[in-house]
Structures are given as structure tokens and as C-alpha cells.
Amino acid sequence: MFRNLYLEIQKYRLKDNKFICLFDNEPVDEVVVFDTETTGLDPNKDNILSIGAVKVVGNKILSSESFEVFVKQSDNYEGRSESIKIHKIRDCDLKNGILINEAIDKFINFIGSRPLVGYYLEFDISMINKYFKKMSGISLPNREIEVSALYHDMKIGRIPQSNVDLRLSSIIADLKIPTLTNHDALSDAVMTAMIYLKLKNNY
Numbered sequence: 001m002f003r004n005l006y007l008e009i010q011k012y013r014l015k016d017n018k019f020i021c022l023f024d025n026e027p028v029d030e031v032v033v034f035d036t037e038t039t040g041l042d043p044n045k046d047n048i049l050s051i052g053a054v055k056v057v058g059n060k061i062l063s064s065e066s067f068e069v070f071v072k073q074s075d076n077y078e079g080r081s082e083s084i085k086i087h088k089i090r091d092c093d094l095k096n097g098i099l100i101n102e103a104i105d106k107f108i109n110f111i112g113s114r115p116l117v118g119y120y121l122e123f124d125i126s127m128i129n130k131y132f133k134k135m136s137g138i139s140l141p142n143r144e145i146e147v148s149a150l151y152h153d154m155k156i157g158r159i160p161q162s163n164v165d166l167r168l169s170s171i172i173a174d175l176k177i178p179t180l181t182n183h184d185a186l187s188d189a190v191m192t193a194m195i196y197l198k199l200k201n202n203y
Helices: 002-013 017-023 081-087 101-110 121-136 147-156 167-172 185-200
Strands: 030-038 048-057 060-070 117-118 144-146
Touching: 002 017, 017 101, 030 101, 030 121, 030 185, 048 101, 048 121, 048 185, 060 101, 060 185, 101 121, 101 185, 117 121, 117 185, 121 144, 144 147, 147 185, 167 185
Parallel strands: 030 117, 117 144
Antiparallel strands: 030 048, 048 060
């Protein structure tokens, strides 16, 4: 009941009806798993470099319908060497990117009203909302599913009072998820989708 009221308030505050698809009924047993690569870890001052996402329908990852965009940066942007070592996105990789508002538009059309799944999802959603709020007047209204919380609940249920290691690498190792060689937004989204499906099906 509270969620229905929340959605009605968000819909009332919506400034642009092209985003009304966010308020459609959720498709049955469908989610979108997504990840962002950014210039840093502060949503207030850092920018999105890329967004990667995949749809999960039932127990299947629809890799053929994946989503990936690179975001063009300002003329004075120079990739920070520390972050380049992690995400491998160089300045030249972004030259053919699209503007952030177009990237957000495409992302919204991709996710629709599906629940959003991720690892450290709060950060990724904060980065999307940094731009989306200016465009729409609202924050993303989609339900959120945090895989580290699902993993924690599963481990605590099996081994009460244990210390649960919630590092992504540890979760991947414990669930025997294949590690993709590329560390980019789309590859991370696919690995997170595999984690989600393992946990959804009770490991």
C-alpha cells in the first residue's frame, strides 16, 4: 500500500511524460541488472563514464538484449590514472560516446518499470539520479534489489552469527560464478545477474 502511494506521488511530480513508462505495471518475473563506471565514488562531483545493463527474464539472462553506452565527457576532462587502471576506459574511448542526457534517456527506455538489481546499487542509482532528477523532477521509482543483501540473508540463515564477507570478489568465488575478463559496466552487470539468479534459486 505504501509503495502504491509513493508511486502516485512520484507520478504527480513527473515533469516529462516521456518517462511515464516507469509507472507501468512491472513485467512478471523480469528485472534489469545494471552497473555504472564513473570517474570516482562521489555522486556529487563525479561523472558517469559508461552504463551497462542486461535483462533477466525468469531464469535466463538475455545477453542478446544487453545495453551499453559510453558517455562523452567535457572538453577539459582527462581520465584519472587511478580510475583508468580499474575500468580501462581511456579518454579516446569516450570520444565517440553520447551526451549524458541521451544516455539516461536510452537507459530509461531500456529498464521501463522493471525492478533494478545491482551490487552496491545505492551508488549506481545515485549516479543515475544525479542527472535524471534534473530531466524529470523525480528519482527513479523502480523497486531495488541489492544482491549483497540477498547474499547476506542467505549466509546468515545457514550460518547464524557468522561474519559474512560481502566483497564482490568473495561472493563470486563462493557462488562459483565465472569471472569475466573485462572489468567494465556490462561485464559487471552480467556477473551480477549470475549472482542474482544463483541467490534467487537458493544457490
